[in-house]
Amino acid sequence: MQYRTPLLTLSLLIAWQNPVFAAPGNTCTGQALSKTFASGASWNLCWEPRQAEGIVLSQVTYKAPNHAARRVLGEAALSQVETALDDGSVAPLFLTTEAGFGGNNLQTLNAAACTNGTLHATSGRNVLCDTTRNHGYSYKYTTQRQGQLWELSSHSQIGSRNYAVRWRFYENGTIEPSLGLSGELPVVDASATQYGWPAMQSGKIATGFTDHALWRLDFDLDTTHANDVVEEIISTPSADRLRKTKTITRLNTETGRNFDPETKRFWRIRDGILTNGSVGQISYELIPNRYDHSRANSSNTPWLANDVFFTRYNACEKHAANNPTSNCTANVSQFVNAESLNQQDIVVWYKQSYHHLPRSEDSNRIGTVWSSFQLLPRDWHSTNPF
DSSP states (O other), rough: OSSOOOSSOOGGGOOOOOOOOOOSSOOSSSEEEEEEEETTTTTEEEEEEETTTTEEEEEEEEETTTSOOEEEEEEEEEEEEEEEETTSOOOOOEEIIIOSSSGGBBOOOOOOGGSSSSSEETTTOOOEEEEEEEEEEEEESSSSEEEEEEEEEEEEEEEEEEEEEEEEEEETOOEEEEEEEEEOOOOOOOOOOOEEESSSTTEEEEEEEEEEEEEEEEEEEEOOOOEEEEEEEEEEOOOOOOSOOOOOEEOOOOEEEOOTTTEEEEEEEEEEEOOOSSOOOEEEEEEEEOGGTTTTTTTTOOOSSEEEEEEOOTTOOOOSOOOOOSOOOOOOOOOOOOOOOBBBBBEEEEEEEEEOOOGGGGGSSSSEEEEEOEEEESSSSSOOOO
């Protein structure tokens, strides 16, 4: 770490090949996996490793106690991670498609990496850890209830960095995808103080960097994958800040949208037909996180210009950037081409940006930094099922 080195060596790069894309519907690709909690709530899904994305989940269904199981996601994965150094000395790299979170970069896990959990293998290697954890109160009022979550995690080593991809499936139906960064500082410079931090006892400067991660979430609510709707929900404060006015707008065509710290803005994907048996239409809402990094756009590129994109399913639209272009376009900003979102198969592309300005504590190992967001059931049931 005493010399300036590239973030990735050429030996870590892979020759890109067009991947085989799964069609929408009820097809389970890979291995089936399930978790049933003591309450009777359960999750069922399939998983498989891919060269670019690493672990990909499909046919994710949730069942609350004494209720029928319903599908939430047809497919879900980390679509792309771009990393860019603050000093601009190395061109931004697409870690997913240029290096790959799968293949040899997908780490073999041992028991120490999966404490109190179960390891799952593919091609003779344990690559997925399955654990169950307590998460605290599900609710507390005149009565109380402690809840649990089911966690699936994998690790990918790319150059000097280690990325943990973690999915948490809560007993109450919440889904929390997370990306964890650790490893070694990739670049050290002796003079570029304006681009980094003196992280070494010798006074060496560790250069800052930004990671942009985009998740691809193919929503296929319940039994029919092509009848979903996207709604934007905003609570706007009055001038005196004493009231908030709610507005709900259906997004009828493909679009990119941004967070707004001044208003409460979020989105939900709802089934175009099915209700919860009462007044609500079943849906999942997107709970944003890390507003402080939401407008980051290292290279001033269109695919980073929005915090979330909504598109209609297209089999070749797999990677938010550096997407294979033989039958498709290059990035998510081009996927947005005015196709209808009304009663369609909806794909959500959620961006997480994180700027890391090193500190002395990172000099030998970067303390793991987690970036996460949540998908929360809204009107999935007519009452709290617990």
